[in-house]
Amino acid sequence: MKKVQELVSFMDESSKREEAVDISRASFITTLNIISNILFSVDLGSYSSEKSNGFQDSVIGAMEAAGSPDLANFFPFLEFLNLQGNTKRMKFCTYKLFKVFREFLDIKTADKSLRNDPKFDSNRDILDALLDLTVGEEAELDYNDIEHLLLDMFVGGTDTNSSTLEWAMAELLTNPATMAKAPTEIEQMLGLNGFVQEPDISELPYIQAIVKETFRLHPPVPFLLLREAETDVEIFGYFVPKDAQVLVNVWAIGRDPGVWENPTRFEPERFLGKEIDVKGKNYELTPFGAGRRICPGLPLAVKMVSLMLVSLFYTFDWKLPNAVDMD
Numbered sequence: 001m002k003k004v005q006e007l008v009s010f011m012d013e014s015s016k017r018e019e020a021v022d023i024s025r026a027s028f029i030t031t032l033n034i035i036s037n038i039l040f041s042v043d044l045g046s047y048s049s050e051k052s053n054g055f056q057d058s059v060i061g062a063m064e065a066a067g068s069p070d071l072a073n074f075f076p077f078l079e080f081l082n083l084q085g086n087t088k089r090m091k092f093c094t095y096k097l098f099k100v101f102r103e104f105l106d107i108k109t110a111d112k113s114l115r116n117d118p119k120f121d122s123n124r125d126i127l128d129a130l131l132d133l134t135v136g137e138e139a140e141l142d143y144n145d146i147e148h149l150l151l152d153m154f155v156g157g158t159d160t161n162s163s164t165l166e167w168a169m170a171e172l173l174t175n176p177a178t179m180a181k182a183p184t185e186i187e188q189m190l191g192l193n194g195f196v197q198e199p200d201i202s203e204l205p206y207i208q209a210i211v212k213e214t215f216r217l218h219p220p221v222p223f224l225l226l227r228e229a230e231t232d233v234e235i236f237g238y239f240v241p242k243d244a245q246v247l248v249n250v251w252a253i254g255r256d257p258g259v260w261e262n263p264t265r266f267e268p269e270r271f272l273g274k275e276i277d278v279k280g281k282n283y284e285l286t287p288f289g290a291g292r293r294i295c296p297g298l299p300l301a302v303k304m305v306s307l308m309l310v311s312l313f314y315t316f317d318w319k320l321p322n323a324v325d326m327d
Contacts, residue, residue, distance in 0.1 A: 059093075
């Protein structure tokens with residue numbers, strides 16, 4: 001919650017200076033700092049462009065390289081040519097990120113006597129807990145495992161959350177009638193001088209509907225992670241051969257007219273009074289996947305997006321700059 005308050009403070013200062021705000025960048029920095037504090041108990045992002053650091057830039061570079069279309073994905077024999085430079089850029093960015101991760105690992109393990117002290121709180125953050133799993137003959141993890149896990153959390157958890165908030169804001173700003181309902185609901189519950197807390201989200205059904213509608217129209221990624229068939233299998237009349245890679249197009253499902261009425265319209269009301277959620281139980285809305293391998297970041301993502309959205313609409317009035325169109 002503290003990081004969301006810092007976002008609000010940054011927005012307030014920008015407003016007083018009458019400066020336009022880049023929601024995408026501001027929410028990205030907030031998300032980055034939330035994750036880095038959960039993992040390392042430190043901020044790794046800065047709202048000031050003058051203080052932009054290498055870690056922040058490397059996370060952005062890795063995400064852009066991972067998300068860029070690559071001919072080698074369709075024609076594997078071209079991979080060694082690295083025609084678009086995505087592979088080279090990804091290796092460069094991940095090298096820099098791994099270097100930072102290793103520094104944190106070294107700092108945490110430098111004083112072994114302190115970690116062995118019974119009074120030492122070894123679970124101050126996630127990295128402390130992960131390091132506990134590297135100890136002993138039956139250690140479950142090693143440093144390499146931890147470094148790759150940290151990479152997944154930063155690359156998979158920063159841009160996805162900030163882009164969801166950005167889409168939610170964009171849709172609301174271009175739908176004034178819908179946008180007007182959000183602050184009204186918040187003020188009815190909190191009053192004019194309240195303070196947004198995490199438990200408040202469950203008491204704001206329209207805000208929850210806005211978040212779900214954003215995930216429906218603009219899922220964090222258009223395709224879920226690949227799944228590979230272990231054996232030949234037939235599903236609902238479709239034959240899937242062994243070793244076939246299966247992609248689930250959640251973007252198309254969210255816009256399927258056979259599932260949703262007026263699928264291209266941003267209508268949070270469609271979720272009011274319904275039990276549809278994003279936890280993988282309702283296959284028409286699975287932006288995080290489903291089953292045992294559902295995205296482990298789901299709870300944090302929903303909380304972060306909801307808290308940032310509520311805080312921004314409770315604190316500020318919003319409008320698009322002149323002559324700006326979402327398209």
